[in-house]
Amino acid sequence: MISVQGLNKSFKVARRSSGLRQATKALFHRDYQTVHALSDISFSIQPGEIVGYIGPNGAGKSTTIKVMSGILVPDSGSCEIMGYTPWKDRARYVKNIGVVFGQRSQLWWDVPVIDSFELLRDIYKVSPSEYKANLSLLVETLQLSDLLHTPVRQLSLGQRMRCEIAASLLHSPTLLFLDEPTIGLDAVSKLAVRQFIKTYNNERNLTVILTTHDMNDIEALAERLILIGKGHILFDGRLKALREKFGAHKTLTIDYKESASNIDIIGTTILSQTGQRAVLGVDTKQINVSEVIGKLSEQLELSDVSVEAQPIEELIVQLYQEYEL
Numbered sequence: 001m002i003s004v005q006g007l008n009k010s011f012k013v014a015r016r017s018s019g020l021r022q023a024t025k026a027l028f029h030r031d032y033q034t035v036h037a038l039s040d041i042s043f044s045i046q047p048g049e050i051v052g053y054i055g056p057n058g059a060g061k062s063t064t065i066k067v068m069s070g071i072l073v074p075d076s077g078s079c080e081i082m083g084y085t086p087w088k089d090r091a092r093y094v095k096n097i098g099v100v101f102g103q104r105s106q107l108w109w110d111v112p113v114i115d116s117f118e119l120l121r122d123i124y125k126v127s128p129s130e131y132k133a134n135l136s137l138l139v140e141t142l143q144l145s146d147l148l149h150t151p152v153r154q155l156s157l158g159q160r161m162r163c164e165i166a167a168s169l170l171h172s173p174t175l176l177f178l179d180e181p182t183i184g185l186d187a188v189s190k191l192a193v194r195q196f197i198k199t200y201n202n203e204r205n206l207t208v209i210l211t212t213h214d215m216n217d218i219e220a221l222a223e224r225l226i227l228i229g230k231g232h233i234l235f236d237g238r239l240k241a242l243r244e245k246f247g248a249h250k251t252l253t254i255d256y257k258e259s260a261s262n263i264d265i266i267g268t269t270i271l272s273q274t275g276q277r278a279v280l281g282v283d284t285k286q287i288n289v290s291e292v293i294g295k296l297s298e299q300l301e302l303s304d305v306s307v308e309a310q311p312i313e314e315l316i317v318q319l320y321q322e323y324e325l
Helices: 020-028 061-069 090-096 113-124 128-141 157-169 187-204 215-221 239-246 289-299 312-322
Strands: 002-015 031-045 050-054 076-081 097-101 175-179 207-211 224-229 232-238 249-256 268-274 277-283 302-309
Touching (some): 031 076, 050 215, 061 175, 097 157, 128 157, 157 187, 224 239, 224 312, 289 302
Parallel strands (some): 097 175
Antiparallel strands (some): 002 031
């Protein structure tokens, strides 16, 4: 569905020192620095995939999305999506995509939500029957019935984001770009948005490209991860593969009935030990968690055991550090 090959994009950024003298000089002669936003970016995405596209600030995420949306033209390389080149076939191409930007709105601020929906219907030339069916489905699944006649400016952030997602899907796109869709949302709203995206993806085979700094969004929605840094692809694969590469540490919490002296097992580190509870760090490259539990049960009368994998945020930080980002 999506084939990106060798994308390159650079920007010229004006630079000058502070001070009146430098400001005056800049009126007649400007110094520029070339910033390479994208360097030989290549990947492909199949229909129905939910892909997390992540990276630190300034990595090139937004530039990639803007090229794929048809907003920017790359310096070189190719991008074919659903048979279209986004920046060449933009008028026909955009009818097949939906875009949600967490910090920008496609809804009109001072009018009721339903008016924005109807205007978008006319812009995308959605047939009355399709619009009615899509609106009914989206209102029901996103619980928008009480919001349709409320001006957008009076909605909470969580309510507005649900309306933004509905607005992006009214014309039945086959590809959805989500940029920080849960930014600033409370826990309940985040869960509702994630569940809807997952359900809609399963029912409509919607392809989703998700850019976010919230790794909980990635874990909840995406099986595949593309990590970009300094304009280069650093990792492209399944979350499971990322955990196998970097997630060698697990946290083991044990409760036991009697007090214990020092717990000394090769491949483990005592993170904390108070009373009848101990928290151990386990290096799974040296020893399996099951072996650790077996050795502990020989020494102690265990009453409870829990194992936690390394948080995805820590794995991403390790990957950043490997490339010195």
